[in-house]
Amino acid sequence: MVVAVAVAIIVLQATPSSAFPTSAHRDYALGAPGDGAMASADLDRDGRADLVVADSDANALYVFRQGPYGFAPGPDIAQTLPGKPRALTLAEVNGDGIPDIVVLGPDVAWILPGRGDGSLWAPEAIPAPGAIAFGVGELSGDSAWDLVTLTRDGIEVRFQRPGAVVYPEDADWNVSAPGARALTIADVNGDGRADIAFAAPFEFSLLLQTTAGVLRRTEGPETAVAGIR
Numbered sequence: 555m556v557v558a559v560a561v562a563i564i565v566l567q568a569t570p571s572s573a574f575p576t577s578a579h580r581d582y583a584l585g586a587p588g589d590g591a592m593a594s595a596d597l598d599r600d601g602r603a604d605l606v607v608a609d610s611d612a613n614a615l616y617v618f619r620q621g622p623y624g625f626a627p628g629p630d631i632a633q634t635l636p637g638k639p640r641a642l643t644l645a646e647v648n649g650d651g652i653p654d655i656v657v658l659g660p661d662v663a664w665i666l667p668g669r670g671d672g673s674l675w676a677p678e679a680i681p682a683p684g685a686i687a688f689g690v691g692e693l694s695g696d697s698a699w700d701l702v703t704l705t706r707d708g709i710e711v712r713f714q715r716p717g718a719v720v721y722p723e724d725a726d727w728n729v730s731a732p733g734a735r736a737l738t739i740a741d742v743n744g745d746g747r748a749d750i751a752f753a754a755p756f757e758f759s760l761l762l763q764t765t766a767g768v769l770r771r772t773e774g775p776e777t778a779v780a781g782i783r
């Protein structure tokens with residue numbers, strides 16, 4: 555995979571006619587092995603967005619840290635995974651203020667907590683049998699981010715337990731979603747609470763978190779489909 559990057563570079567020229575810095579726009583490519591997913595966040599907290607790409611051939615993640623002059627030609631950090639990565643997202647799931655990486659693998663989700671310098675702690679596995687899509691967000695009203703997976707049978711929500719990043723093996727909530735193929739977690743109505751959006755061919759559905767810890771379907775009569783534990 556080749557990652558295309560566009561950056562604005564300040565060029566200092568020594569000629570007398572350019573006593574002031576001028577700005578130039580340059581596009582260039584980063585060599586990123588594999589053909590996997592990618593996401594961006596400021597992993598090392600230096601104010602510059604960094605990149606993470608998944609290499610499904612090598613069962614690895616590569617972190618590209620953006621420095622003051624852009625990205626190096628190759629990854630700064632390689633992180634081995636126990637299996638093949640299929641999708642990934644960057645989010646702050648363990649409450650320490652450092653972005654973490656959540657990866658969907660075969661029948662499993664891995665949490666790799668960020669260490670704050672771009673490197674990662676070892677992956678923690680959460681069983682996710684049959685998961686084809688996933689997302690993370692706060693769905694129970696306790697400020698700890700929860701894990702949502704989509705299988706052929708429906709949506710499964712696992713609440714993060716207090717303490718270290720721990721999710722139960724069995725789902726806390728199961729929501730019917732026949733035919734759904736894609737899922738994302740986002741605050742779709744701007745009320746500050748995360749909602750679940752999922753899609754089947756020619757059909758799009760929402761589960762709105764109307765009050766903390768309660769999701770409601772938006773199609774048809776509004777009915778609560780899950781409640782506070």
Ligand SMILES: [Ca+2]
Pocket residue numbers: 595596597598599600601602603604619620
């Ligand atoms: Ca950064």
Ligand SMILES: [Ca+2]
Pocket residue numbers: 645646647648649650651652653654667668
């Ligand atoms: Ca974190």
Ligand SMILES: [Ca+2]
Pocket residue numbers: 692693694695696697698699700713714
């Ligand atoms: Ca929660």
